[in-house]
Amino acid sequence: MGGGRKRGRTQRRHFKQGRENVWKHNPQRPPAGEGGEAREDNPSWQPFATENPAFEEYYKEQQIVSEEEWDSFMSMLRKPLPATFRINASCQFFQDICSQLENDFRKSLETEVTDDHEEDAIRPLPWYPGNLAWHLNFSRMQLRRNQALESFHEFLKRENEVGNITRQEAVSMVPPLFLNVQPDHHILDMCAAPGSKTFQLLEMIHQSTKPGLLPNALVVANDVDVQRCNLLIHQTKRMCTANLIVTNHEAQNFPGCNLAKFCSKMCMDEAKVQRLEFDRVLCDVPCSGDGTVRKAPDMWRKWNAGMGNGLHHLQVEIAMRGMSLLKVGGRMVYSTCSMNPVENEGVVAEILRRCGDSVELLDVSNELPELARRPGLSTWKVRDRGSWFGVHEDVPRYRKHVISASMFPSGKGSKDSGTGSSSVEVNTDVADADMKDSTDMGEGEQETTVTIDDSNNGDNLKTEEGTKVDCESGEVTTSSSYKKLNSTSIRTEHSDYPLHRCMRIVPHDQNSGAFFIAVLHKLSPLNENQVVDGVRIDQNISKDKTEKLEKDLVSHKASSEENTVHQQVIDNANVLDGEQNRDRDNKSSEDKSSEDSKVNVNEAAKPRQVERG
Numbered sequence: 123m124g125g126g127r128k129r130g131r132t133q134r135r136h137f138k139q140g141r142e143n144v145w146k147h148n149p150q151r152p153p154a155g156e157g158g159e160a161r162e163d164n165p166s167w168q169p170f171a172t173e174n175p176a177f178e179e180y181y182k183e184q185q186i187v188s189e190e191e192w193d194s195f196m197s198m199l200r201k202p203l204p205a206t207f208r209i210n211a212s213c214q215f216f217q218d219i220c221s222q223l224e225n226d227f228r229k230s231l232e233t234e235v236t237d238d239h240e241e242d243a244i245r246p247l248p249w250y251p252g253n254l255a256w257h258l259n260f261s262r263m264q265l266r267r268n269q270a271l272e273s274f275h276e277f278l279k280r281e282n283e284v285g286n287i288t289r290q291e292a293v294s295m296v297p298p299l300f301l302n303v304q305p306d307h308h309i310l311d312m313c314a315a316p317g318s319k320t321f322q323l324l325e326m327i328h329q330s331t332k333p334g335l336l337p338n339a340l341v342v343a344n345d346v347d348v349q350r351c352n353l354l355i356h357q358t359k360r361m362c363t364a365n366l367i368v369t370n371h372e373a374q375n376f377p378g379c380n381l382a383k384f385c386s387k388m389c390m391d392e393a394k395v396q397r398l399e400f401d402r403v404l405c406d407v408p409c410s411g412d413g414t415v416r417k418a419p420d421m422w423r424k425w426n427a428g429m430g431n432g433l434h435h436l437q438v439e440i441a442m443r444g445m446s447l448l449k450v451g452g453r454m455v456y457s458t459c460s461m462n463p464v465e466n467e468g469v470v471a472e473i474l475r476r477c478g479d480s481v482e483l484l485d486v487s488n489e490l491p492e493l494a495r496r497p498g499l500s501t502w503k504v505r506d507r508g509s510w511f512g513v514h515e516d517v518p519r520y521r522k523h524v525i526s527a528s529m530f531p532s533g534k535g536s537k538d539s540g541t542g543s544s545s546v547e548v549n550t551d552v553a554d555a556d557m558k559d560s561t562d563m564g565e566g567e568q569e570t571t572v573t574i575d576d577s578n579n580g581d582n583l584k585t586e587e588g589t590k591v592d593c594e595s596g597e598v599t600t601s602s603s604y605k606k607l608n609s610t611s612i613r614t615e616h617s618d619y620p621l622h623r624c625m626r627i628v629p630h631d632q633n634s635g636a637f638f639i640a641v642l643h644k645l646s647p648l649n650e651n652q653v654v655d656g657v658r659i660d661q662n663i664s665k666d667k668t669e670k671l672e673k674d675l676v677s678h679k680a681s682s683e684e685n686t687v688h689q690q691v692i693d694n695a696n697v698l699d700g701e702q703n704r705d706r707d708n709k710s711s712e713d714k715s716s717e718d719s720k721v722n723v724n725e726a727a728k729p730r731q732v733e734r735g
């Protein structure tokens with residue numbers, strides 16, 4: 123307990139220091155001595171600059187909302203985000219908490235309503251099942267400062283601390299709901315920290331289990347950042363569950379795990395080792411986070427188009443690893459708190475391209491009907507160093523290693539694609555982004571920390587030929603092959619995939635943050651080419667590469683046969699999926715045919731053309 127208190131204080135100190143840094147950069151900082159603390163109730167003064175012309179230009183061009191609603195969209199983005207929380211339906215005092223909210227607070231807080239559009243001080247979110255999620259007509263700041271709200275604030279803090287409620291941004295509660303979790307599921311949360319969605323998943327598996335009994339389900343919550351894993355553990359220990367494993371891996375290289383069901387002697391027999399496959403995968407990837415701007419207003423200052431471009435490949439690789447770890451018949455939800463199509467529809471389209479007929483994008487329009495959402499985009503553009511590109515072919519050759527074909531709607535690369543379309547690295551050339559989620563934070567937790575190295579995305583950028591390009595005007599001041607394309611006259615393309623099935627949540631539809639969600643269903647095992655090191659199936663793999671793949675597959679098989687490990691969960695880092703499955707009794711899988719997963723090495727090494735259209 124003492125340690126927890128200490129950590130809380132340290133986090134608060136870091137949070138304050140973070141604020142101070144924001145103040146330093148904020149030209150609208152109130153003059154000293156004018157009592158100038160951030161005051162949301164003073165309309166004439168904003169604690170942060172809530173403008174960024176590049177941001178506005180970008181999203182206007184991407185047409186994420188219509189021209190008519192642009193002003194409502196922008197003005198909602200500039201408003202502080204109302205606080206929301208979720209009740210833990212698996213907790214002992216669940217009924218008492220519900221009745222306290224309905225019968226006491228809902229009435230006693232009525233007089234505190236300040237928003238003309240809202241009648242209730244607190245109300246359940248209509249789309250969340252069982253009235254378990256609540257919306258407050260107060261921001262977190264108001265909650266802290268308003269005397270009349272003090273007892274309510276104390277209630278929230280107390281119940282949050284013991285795990286009876288969780289303070290979490292409304293839109294962040296959406297992805298787990300689309301997983302349709304059952305109490306016997308194996309669930310992988312690939313990028314889990316700080317753990318709000320993990321907690322939600324734990325609530326779901328415990329909710330339908332009788333008190334005192336443990337569900338058969340297992341949640342594996344992973345994050346690459348060890349400090350954030352600490353936050354994740356701190357968050358999830360409130361659940362007192364035995365059904366959680368926290369891991370610290372790169373999600374894109376998440377190891378294949380085998381379950382040894384019986385005692386160690388039996389494990390000697392390879393036939394008894396069972397591969398751990400997941401019925402559900404949550405792929406809530408690191409993203410530019412611009413959908414959280416209402417909660418993290420320093421995003422206005424930090425935002426640049428390169429942030430999304432720089433994360434696209436990592437997001438694809440994480441999602442592909444998730445897909446390969448998913449059982450046939452299972453669901454994976456891909457989500458971001460970004461509005462950027464390069465991080466959203468662009469990634470989903472690339473997953474569909476790589477997985478071919480093995481994966482479908484589900485139409486979930488009949489699930490959570492009260493949740494206001496918009497269809498995903500089928501057309502978008504890519505912005506790089508001040509220029510817009512609608513097709514990959516128009517990207518200058520020397521930028522093709524950064525701006526790859528997979529970022530575009532068709533995913534089709536030009537002949538001079540360079541390595542771009544098969545790159546699996548995070549493009550630190552574009553933005554060195556250390557993305558932190560800010561959708562879910564309780565009291566005393568840290569606020570968003572987004573560290574973007576935008577040195578390459580400043581106003582004036584140097585091209586590789588040493589030519590200066592003005593990012594916003596796009597003017598080239600000396601001769602260069604990097605020519606500005608007028609965004610209205612550029613060629614654009616349309617994706618053939620049913621990307622309208624993706625869901626976009628926009629802030630002005632239901633007074634929330636912005637979010638992106640896609641629900642994917644695995645229909646059959648992935649072809650090995652689809653998962654091996656991100657090798658693109660739509661490329662002609664050279665003979666050399668094919669031979670190398672064959673060799674790797676054979677040598678992997680040999681080594682995995684030599685190294686039979688005897689432990690309860692056997693961790694085979696970075697092994698190829700199908701290969702690992704081979705020759706094993708794979709009864710746990712819902713595979714429609716276990717024969718499907720027995721891939722012939724020579725067959726597997728051949729490129730398979732499954733791209734549509």
Ligand SMILES: C[S@@+](CC[C@H](N)C(=O)[O-])C[C@H]1O[C@@H](n2cnc3c(N)ncnc32)[C@H](O)[C@@H]1O
Nearest residue numbers: 313314316317318319346347372373406408559
């Ligand atoms: C959007 S946040 C996740 C929020 C979390 N799902 C929740 O609801 O609380 C993204 C997380 O991805 C983690 N991350 C970044 N790169 C990663 C990688 N390569 N593998 C695994 N996790 C990664 C970050 O540390 C961060 O905690």
